[in-house]
Amino acid sequence: xxxxxxxxxxxxxxxxxxxxxxxxxxxxxxxxxxxxxxxxxxxxxxxxxxxxxxxxxxxxxxxxxxxxxxxxxxxxxxxxxxxxxxxxxxxxxxxxxxxxxxxxxxxxxxxxxxxxxxxxxxxxxxxxxxxxxxxxxxxxxxxxxxxx
Numbered sequence: 001x002x003x004x005x006x007x008x009x010x011x012x013x014x015x016x017x018x019x020x021x022x023x024x025x026x027x028x029x030x031x032x033x034x035x036x037x038x039x040x041x042x043x044x045x046x047x048x049x050x051x052x053x054x055x056x057x058x059x060x061x062x063x064x065x066x067x068x069x070x071x072x073x074x075x076x077x078x079x080x081x082x083x084x085x086x087x088x089x090x091x092x093x094x095x096x097x098x099x100x101x102x103x104x105x106x107x108x109x110x111x112x113x114x115x116x117x118x119x120x121x122x123x124x125x126x127x128x129x130x131x132x133x134x135x136x137x138x139x140x141x142x143x144x145x146x147x148x
Contacts (some may be wrong), residue, residue: 001068001069001070001138002069002070002071002074003066003068003129003138003142004020004066004067004068004111005020005021005064005065005066006018006019006020006021006051006064006065006066006067007019007062007064007065008059008060008061008062008063008065009050009061011055011061012052012062014054014055015052015053015054015055016052016053016055016059016061016137017050017051017052017053018050018051018053018065018067018135018137019048019049019050019071020048020049020050020067021048021049025038027143036074046071051067051131051135053067053135053136053137054136054137055137056136057137057139057140059140063140064140064141064142065137065138065139065140065141066137066138066139066140066141067135067136067137067138068135068136068138069094069133069135069136070132072132073131073132073133073134074133076132076133077124077132077133078124080120080124081095081117081120081124084116084119084120085112085113085115085117085120086113086114086116088112088113088115088116088119089109089110089112089113089116090109090112092108092111092112093105093106093108093109093112095108096108096109121136123144
C-alpha cells in the first residue's frame with residue numbers, strides 16, 4: 001500500500017474528505033532551475049488535494065489520519081490513463097496513414113487518443129479497478145507540525 005498523511009477537512013454522510021500534501025523533491029535538487037518539473041511546481045505552488053474516503057475509523061474534521069491506495073491500483077490506473085490512449089493513438093494513426101495519408105493519420109490519431117481516454121474512464125469506473133483505486137483510512141496519527 002502507498003500511504004499519505006493528511007487531515008480530515010469535512011464529513012460527508014459515511015465518508016470524510018481528507019486533505020493531503022504533495023511532497024516534492026524539487027526544492028532540494030541541484031538542477032531545479034533548469035528542470036521543467038521544478039519550474040512547474042514553483043508556478044503552481046503547494047497544492048493540497050482532497051480525497052473522499054469511507055469513514056471506517058469514525059474520524060472527525062481536524063483529525064490527522066493516514067490514507068492508503070493499493071500499489072496495484074496505481075500501476076493499473078497509470079497504464080490505463082497513459083498507455084491505453086497512446087497505443088490507440090499510434091495504432092489508429094498508422095491505419096489512417098495507410099488509407100488516406102497524413103490527414104487521415106492526424107484525424108484517426110485524434111480519434112484514438114480521445115477513445116483511449118474514454119475507454120480508460122469507463123474501465124476505471126468498473127468494480128474491480130475502482131476498488132483498487134479507492135483510498136482507504138489506515139489509522140489515526142499525531143498531527144504533523146505545520147500541517148493544518
